Amino acid sequence: MKTTNWLIRWALGCVIGLGLLGPGPLLANDPPAKKAGPSADPQPLTENDFYQIVKLPIPDGVSLEVGGLAAMPDGRIALCTRRGDVWLVQNPTMESGQPHYKRFAQGLHEPLGLAYKDGALYTCQRGELTKLVDKNGDDVADVYQAIARIPISGNYHEYTYGPLIAPDGSMFVTTNVGFSTPWWLAKSFVPWRGWTLKVHPDGRLEPFATGMRSPCGIGFGPEGEFFYADNQGDWIGSGFVTMVEKGDFAGGNPAGLAWATSPDSPVKLDKKTIEAASSDRPQFELAQAVKELKTPAVWLPHSILGISTSEILAYLPREGAQPGGFGPFEGQLFVGDQGQSKIMRVALEKVKGRYQGVAFLFREGFSSGVLRMEWASDGSMLVGQTNRGWGSTGPQPFALERLKWTGKIPFEMKTVRAMPDGFEAEFTQPVDLATAQNLANYQVTSFIYSYHWRYGSPVINKQKCPVRGVQVSPDGLKARFVVDGLRQHYIHEIMLDGVKSATGQPLLHNTGYYTLNELAEGAKLNIPLAEVTAAPADHQHHPMPSGGAEKVSAKRTTAMPASWGKPEVSVSLGTRPGLVYDQTQLQVQAGSKVKIVFNNVDDMPHNFVLVAPGKANEVGQLALKLGIDGPAMQYVPNSPLVLYHTNMVGPGQSEAIFFTAPDEPGEYMFVCTYPGHAFKMQGIMKVVK
Ligand SMILES: [Cu+2]
Known part of the structure; x- marks a missing residue:
C-alpha cells in the first residue's frame, strides 16, 4: 500500500517537475521497481x-x-x-x-x-x-x-x-x-x-x-x-x-x-x-x-x-x-x-x-x-x-x-545563487517543507587554497559559517538561507543533508561548492534570525602535511616500544618521482617487530599506509571521501582496512613507524593515500610464516 502511494506521489512529482520545466519528453520508463522500506520514506534512488x-x-x-x-x-x-x-x-x-x-x-x-x-x-x-x-x-x-x-x-x-x-x-x-x-x-x-x-x-x-x-x-x-x-x-x-x-x-x-x-x-x-x-x-x-x-x-x-x-x-x-x-x-x-x-x-x-x-x-x-x-x-x-x-x-x-x-527528474539542487546575506538553492522538485525549514539541515563551510610554486595546496582558512534563517518559496522550489560570515573570493561548501523532496527523497547529491568571487547586492531577507552558536574551533586550524608526531595513534607509533629491545626487521623505504615507492615488494615474518623508515625524497607529500591484502584501491577511495577534512586527517581514513600508517611526509622529510607485523600470512599492501596517488603508488608487503 505504501509502495503504491509512493509510486503515485512519485509520478505526480515527476509530472509537476516536467510541467514546470516546460515541454519535456514523456517518461521513458516506469517508476523504479524498488520497494519502500519499513519507514515512510522511499528507498533512496541512485544516479543510475x-x-x-x-x-x-x-x-x-x-x-x-x-x-x-x-x-x-x-x-x-x-x-x-x-x-x-x-x-x-x-x-x-x-x-x-x-x-x-x-x-x-x-x-x-x-x-x-x-x-x-x-x-x-x-x-x-x-x-x-x-x-x-x-x-x-x-x-x-x-x-x-x-x-x-x-x-x-x-x-x-x-x-x-x-x-x-x-x-x-x-x-x-x-x-x-x-x-x-x-x-x-x-x-x-x-x-x-x-x-x-x-x-x-x-x-x-x-x-x-x-x-x-x-x-x-x-x-x-x-x-x-x-x-x-x-x-x-x-x-x-x-x-x-x-x-x-x-x-x-x-x-x-x-x-x-x-x-x-x-x-x-x-x-x-x-x-x-x-x-x-x-x-x-x-x-x-x-x-x-x-x-x-x-x-x-x-x-x-x-x-x-x-x-x-x-x-x-x-x-x-x-x-x-x-x-x-x-x-x-x-x-x-x-x-x-x-x-x-x-x-x-x-x-x-x-x-x-x-x-x-x-x-x-x-x-x-x-x-x-x-x-x-x-x-x-x-x-x-x-x-x-x-x-x-x-x-x-x-x-x-x-x-x-x-x-x-532515463526521463526521470532527480531531486537535486538545480543551482545555487549568491544572495547579499547568504544563498538561494533552487531545486528540481518541490521540497518537503518540514525538512527544508529545518536550519540544522543547512551546513556552510568556506575555505580556499594557497597560491604558490609548490604542487597543489592544502585547504586553508577553513571556517564554519552559521546558517541563521531560511525561507522556502511558496512553490517549494527554492530555499533562501541566511549565512553569517560570507567571504568574498572563497569557496563555500553548501551541504543540505536532510532536506527532502515533497515525495520523501533525499537529495541525490547533497553538497555544492559555490565560488563567491563577488558578493551579491540587493535586499536582505526580512525574517527572524536564529542566534549564532559558537563555531566549532577545529575548523580554524589546518596542519600542513608534516612528519611531526603531534598525534600518535594505535596505528601510528613513532617511538620504539620500550619492550622491544630492538626491531627484528628494519626497512628503509623511499620515493621516486612519478608516484612510485622505491621498492614495491617487501617481505617480513608474521608477528615480527618491524621498523619502517619512510624517506620522502620527492617534491610532493606522500604517506605510507599499510592495508589489508588487496585493499589499496579501496582505502584510496575512502581517503578521497574525506573531502575537505582530508588534509587534517593526513588523508588516512578511519577504517579497519588500515593497519598502520605514517602521517603525510613532506618533501625531503622522513618518518619512522614501529609496528608488529600481522600474524596472518598474506600479501598485504601499502599505498600512498594522498588524493590522486593511491591508484598508482602502491606496493606489497608479503607476510610469511
Ligand atoms: Cu603520494
Missing part, C-alpha cells in the same frame, strides 16, 4: 535511476584511448585516440544494432582534440593543427593538411588540445607546459607553451591568453564565450573552470609568461612579479594588485570534485536536439574528470558582470578516465575515456560509453 551508462562495444585489438570526440551532421561520431588513429563510429546510439567502426586516419602524434567543420575533421597533434579530408567518399582521409605548426621542444608533457572552432571560423587551441626539474615543475621550453592560442583560417597563430598549466578542457560557456579548465599542480591549488578573454593571465601558472616580453604577447606581465608572490596566501589577494591575474570562475575542490579536470561540455539548445532532452540542467556546463572517472555539473551566474557559481558531482562510475564528452544525435552524451596508463577510478584502460537520461 536517472542517468544510465551504456557501454559501446569496441572492436577486438583496438586500444580506443579516446583523445577527442566530434559529432558529425549525419549522426556519426568521429573520435581520435591518443595512439594516433581517427575512427568514424556509425550508429553510436545503438538504435539499430551494434556500432560500426571505420578507421579514418592513422599515424598522428598523440591527437587530443577533434572538431568537425564543413566536411573536414580538424585535430591537434602535439606539434600541428591538422585538417583531415576524405576526397573520394570512402570514409578514409586522403589529405592530411597542416593548418598551423604548434611549437614543441620534445618534452613528454607538451600536450596540445583542441581545436574548438569559433563561429567566425577561428580555432582555439591550448598547449600544455613542459615539465622540468623537479619532474612536475612547469616550464615553457618553447614559445606559446602554457597558452591559449587562436588559429586563424590562414594558419596564423594569435597568442590569446596564458596562465595555463594543463588545459585539457576547453569549451564554450553559456553565451558562447571561451572557457577552459585546468588541473591541480604548481601554482594551481585545485582544478577549476573559468572564462578566458584575450590578454588574461587566467590559470595562474607563470611558466607561459616566459614569452610575455614577445611583441606578439597580449599579456604584459613580468614573470618575476608572479614568482616573487609565491606564499601560503590565496591567489585572490595577489589578483587585487595584478589586473591580468584572473581567479577561477568556479573552483572544483581537489579530491572532492575530481583530481584531473578534463572536458567542458555546455548543455545548451542545439539544432536538432529536443529541448531538455538530457534532463533539467539546461544552460549549465558538464565537466569531466579523468582520475576519478566522473562528471561534474557547473551552474554559472554573473554577479557584477563576472562569472561565478556552483559545482556539484553529477555522475560517477565510468569505466575509465573521463577525457572527452560530446552530444550524440539523440541528445544523450558520449563519454570518451582513457586512463593514459596513469590509472583512474574506473579500472579499464579505455572505454567509450554513453550517458542516457
Whole structure:
C-alpha cells in the first residue's frame, strides 16, 4: 500500500517537475521497481535511476584511448585516440544494432582534440593543427593538411588540445607546459607553451591568453564565450573552470609568461612579479594588485570534485536536439574528470558582470578516465575515456560509453545563487517543507587554497559559517538561507543533508561548492534570525602535511616500544618521482617487530599506509571521501582496512613507524593515500610464516 502511494506521489512529482520545466519528453520508463522500506520514506534512488551508462562495444585489438570526440551532421561520431588513429563510429546510439567502426586516419602524434567543420575533421597533434579530408567518399582521409605548426621542444608533457572552432571560423587551441626539474615543475621550453592560442583560417597563430598549466578542457560557456579548465599542480591549488578573454593571465601558472616580453604577447606581465608572490596566501589577494591575474570562475575542490579536470561540455539548445532532452540542467556546463572517472555539473551566474557559481558531482562510475564528452544525435552524451596508463577510478584502460537520461527528474539542487546575506538553492522538485525549514539541515563551510610554486595546496582558512534563517518559496522550489560570515573570493561548501523532496527523497547529491568571487547586492531577507552558536574551533586550524608526531595513534607509533629491545626487521623505504615507492615488494615474518623508515625524497607529500591484502584501491577511495577534512586527517581514513600508517611526509622529510607485523600470512599492501596517488603508488608487503 505504501509502495503504491509512493509510486503515485512519485509520478505526480515527476509530472509537476516536467510541467514546470516546460515541454519535456514523456517518461521513458516506469517508476523504479524498488520497494519502500519499513519507514515512510522511499528507498533512496541512485544516479543510475536517472542517468544510465551504456557501454559501446569496441572492436577486438583496438586500444580506443579516446583523445577527442566530434559529432558529425549525419549522426556519426568521429573520435581520435591518443595512439594516433581517427575512427568514424556509425550508429553510436545503438538504435539499430551494434556500432560500426571505420578507421579514418592513422599515424598522428598523440591527437587530443577533434572538431568537425564543413566536411573536414580538424585535430591537434602535439606539434600541428591538422585538417583531415576524405576526397573520394570512402570514409578514409586522403589529405592530411597542416593548418598551423604548434611549437614543441620534445618534452613528454607538451600536450596540445583542441581545436574548438569559433563561429567566425577561428580555432582555439591550448598547449600544455613542459615539465622540468623537479619532474612536475612547469616550464615553457618553447614559445606559446602554457597558452591559449587562436588559429586563424590562414594558419596564423594569435597568442590569446596564458596562465595555463594543463588545459585539457576547453569549451564554450553559456553565451558562447571561451572557457577552459585546468588541473591541480604548481601554482594551481585545485582544478577549476573559468572564462578566458584575450590578454588574461587566467590559470595562474607563470611558466607561459616566459614569452610575455614577445611583441606578439597580449599579456604584459613580468614573470618575476608572479614568482616573487609565491606564499601560503590565496591567489585572490595577489589578483587585487595584478589586473591580468584572473581567479577561477568556479573552483572544483581537489579530491572532492575530481583530481584531473578534463572536458567542458555546455548543455545548451542545439539544432536538432529536443529541448531538455538530457534532463533539467539546461544552460549549465558538464565537466569531466579523468582520475576519478566522473562528471561534474557547473551552474554559472554573473554577479557584477563576472562569472561565478556552483559545482556539484553529477555522475560517477565510468569505466575509465573521463577525457572527452560530446552530444550524440539523440541528445544523450558520449563519454570518451582513457586512463593514459596513469590509472583512474574506473579500472579499464579505455572505454567509450554513453550517458542516457532515463526521463526521470532527480531531486537535486538545480543551482545555487549568491544572495547579499547568504544563498538561494533552487531545486528540481518541490521540497518537503518540514525538512527544508529545518536550519540544522543547512551546513556552510568556506575555505580556499594557497597560491604558490609548490604542487597543489592544502585547504586553508577553513571556517564554519552559521546558517541563521531560511525561507522556502511558496512553490517549494527554492530555499533562501541566511549565512553569517560570507567571504568574498572563497569557496563555500553548501551541504543540505536532510532536506527532502515533497515525495520523501533525499537529495541525490547533497553538497555544492559555490565560488563567491563577488558578493551579491540587493535586499536582505526580512525574517527572524536564529542566534549564532559558537563555531566549532577545529575548523580554524589546518596542519600542513608534516612528519611531526603531534598525534600518535594505535596505528601510528613513532617511538620504539620500550619492550622491544630492538626491531627484528628494519626497512628503509623511499620515493621516486612519478608516484612510485622505491621498492614495491617487501617481505617480513608474521608477528615480527618491524621498523619502517619512510624517506620522502620527492617534491610532493606522500604517506605510507599499510592495508589489508588487496585493499589499496579501496582505502584510496575512502581517503578521497574525506573531502575537505582530508588534509587534517593526513588523508588516512578511519577504517579497519588500515593497519598502520605514517602521517603525510613532506618533501625531503622522513618518518619512522614501529609496528608488529600481522600474524596472518598474506600479501598485504601499502599505498600512498594522498588524493590522486593511491591508484598508482602502491606496493606489497608479503607476510610469511
Ligand atoms: Cu603520494
